[in-house]
Amino acid sequence: MIEESTLAQIKQKxxxxxxxxxxxxxxxxxxxxxxxxxxxxxxxYEMVSKDNPSLSLGTLYKTLEAFxxxxxxxxxxxxxxxxxxxxxxxTHNHIFCTNTQEIIDFxxxxxxxxxxxxxxxxNIDNFEMTDFQLQINGQKVNPKKKVQIx
Amino acid sequence: MIEESTLAQIKQKxxxxxxxxxxxxxxxxxxxxxxxxxxxxxxxYEMVSKDNPSLSLGTLYKTLEAFxxxxxxxxxxxxxxxxxxxxxxxTHNHIFCTNTQEIIDFxxxxxxxxxxxxxxxxNIDNFEMTDFQLQINGQKVNPKKKVQIx
DNA sequence: TTACTAACTAAGAATTATTCTTAAATAGCA
DNA sequence: TGCTATTTAAGAATAATTCTTAGTTAGTAA
Ligand SMILES: [Mn+2]
Ligand SMILES: [Mn+2]
Ligand SMILES: [Zn+2]
Ligand SMILES: [Zn+2]
Numbered sequence: 001m002i003e004e005s006t007l008a009q010i011k012q013k014x015x016x017x018x019x020x021x022x023x024x025x026x027x028x029x030x031x032x033x034x035x036x037x038x039x040x041x042x043x044x045y046e047m048v049s050k051d052n053p054s055l056s057l058g059t060l061y062k063t064l065e066a067f068x069x070x071x072x073x074x075x076x077x078x079x080x081x082x083x084x085x086x087x088x089x090x091t092h093n094h095i096f097c098t099n100t101q102e103i104i105d106f107x108x109x110x111x112x113x114x115x116x117x118x119x120x121x122x123n124i125d126n127f128e129m130t131d132f133q134l135q136i137n138g139q140k141v142n143p144k145k146k147v148q149i150x
Numbered sequence: 151m152i153e154e155s156t157l158a159q160i161k162q163k164x165x166x167x168x169x170x171x172x173x174x175x176x177x178x179x180x181x182x183x184x185x186x187x188x189x190x191x192x193x194x195y196e197m198v199s200k201d202n203p204s205l206s207l208g209t210l211y212k213t214l215e216a217f218x219x220x221x222x223x224x225x226x227x228x229x230x231x232x233x234x235x236x237x238x239x240x241t242h243n244h245i246f247c248t249n250t251q252e253i254i255d256f257x258x259x260x261x262x263x264x265x266x267x268x269x270x271x272x273n274i275d276n277f278e279m280t281d282f283q284l285q286i287n288g289q290k291v292n293p294k295k296k297v298q299i300x
Numbered sequence: 301t302t303a304c305t306a307a308c309t310a311a312g313a314a315t316t317a318t319t320c321t322t323a324a325a326t327a328g329c330a
Numbered sequence: 331t332g333c334t335a336t337t338t339a340a341g342a343a344t345a346a347t348t349c350t351t352a353g354t355t356a357g358t359a360a
Contacts, residue, residue, distance in 0.1 A: 020307060020356050041346080056310045061347060063309095077227035081318075082346065095277060111268055118261055119286070125298035127245060129288040136269070138279040148275035170327050170336060191317080206339045211318060213337095231347075232317065 004033050017070040024055055028063050029072070029087070038076055038084035038094075038103040076103060093134040095147060100140060104147050154183050167220035174205050178213050179222070179237070188226055188234035188244075188253040226253060243284040245297060250290060254297050 005013070010029055011021040019025065031048045032039070039047070045060050064085055067073040076084040076094065080101050088105060091112050095104040115132060140147060155163070160179050161171040169175065181198045182189070189197070195210050214235055217223040226234040226244065230251050238255060241262050245254040265282060290297060 022308065022356070024309070054310075056312095058311075058348080059309055065348095075229060077229045079225060079227045079233075081233075083229075083231075095274065097277070098280075106274075108272070111265075114264060114268060115261075115284070118264060122258070123300040124245065124256075124286075125300055126291045126295050127247070127288055127297045128291060129286055130248075131288075132284060132286045134265070134282060134284050136274075136279055136282045138277055138281075141276050141278060145276050147277045150273040150275055165328095172327070172337065174338070204339075206341095208319080208340075209338055215319095 004030075013072060017072065019066060019070065024052070024059055025063055025066075027052055027055065028060060029067065032073060032085055033087040035087070038086050040082040040084055042082070044085065078103070091131070093136065095136045095138070097140045097143075097147075098137060100143050102140070106134075106136065106149060108149075154180075163222060167222065169216060169220065174202070174209055175213055175216075177202055177205065178210060179217065182223060182235055183237040185237070188236050190232040190234055192232070194235065228253070241281070243286065245286045245288070247290045247293075247297075248287060250293050252290070256284075256286065256299060258299075 007026065007030075010026055014021045014025060027048050028044065031044060035044075035047070041057070041061055041064060044064075045055075045057050048055055048060070064073065064075075068075045068085075071089070072087075074086040074089065076086055078084050078096075078101070079098075084103055090107065092105050092107040093111065095106050096102070097104070111134070115134070119129065119132065157176065157180075160176055164171045164175060177198050178194065181194060185194075185197070191207070191211055191214060194214075195205075195207050198205055198210070214223065214225075218225045218235075221239075222237075224236040224239065226236055228234050228246075228251070229248075234253055240257065242255050242257040243261065245256050246252070247254070261284070265284070269279065269282070
């Protein structure tokens, strides 16, 4: 979906944000970027732990927080109580299955244009909008199959 | 904004969902309904505790959970880690201030119609949508003043 | 190169938000 | 008015996240 960055590109990004390009950060960013879904910190920890058994959960949380702060990744609040993380920075929305707790990306330029245009017309006083996020709730019919937008 | 229910009406609703109309439940529902904002469980606890010092936090959580289950109220996941609760069942969206962590209701029939119509056109395969929720992020210019939609 | 140092990490303790357990209380019904 | 399934209070337990601190390292500069 998204083209993944090379190691050099990631290092460059980190430097641009005044973040040292540590092994841990590179590993975490690459793992998140390689993930199709929207993993919790714990899930991401499982993924990176295999090849990096000494990487600690505290570092993972701290790293994710740092990435969110500089907007290298996004944080998605989820009704099940755990935060999810998303390396997909393109403007996109989310489909949420209330059964499986899956978050599925829903990229649609037209929808985005539609909402943007609408909000531009409205006057929201005393508020500076930075972005918006549409969450479509429901449930997968067959939980084993993928959700397809056509 | 929303017309608040009378005690009798609330009791009736609870009975309709096979929930006993206990003092605690009535107090909690009335408190949430009377609230302009979208309080956390803890905030709601502060509110009801004043007049009901024996009502426990565990009961509050359990009650809110029961209300959400029967769809008497809604739960709103928030980036700060705590869930917020909303007695406003009308289809409406939320403006979120990333500074003050406030959630402000944004009711707009036109917007809702717009998005509904769009989604109806799209085919989301293997998924049954129940509802959707737009969150507009940004920050209040003057944190002490209200956000006004004009 | 090597040395320096501010930034970072590992480990585990602490905190916060929420859920669970259990004995006592009570709403609704007979 | 009594019965009983449901609910509550209190506190323990758990889950998610943050904090603390001593040791490590990336980047810089001699
Ligand atoms: Mn509301
Ligand atoms: Mn939590
Ligand atoms: Zn996404
Ligand atoms: Zn609301």
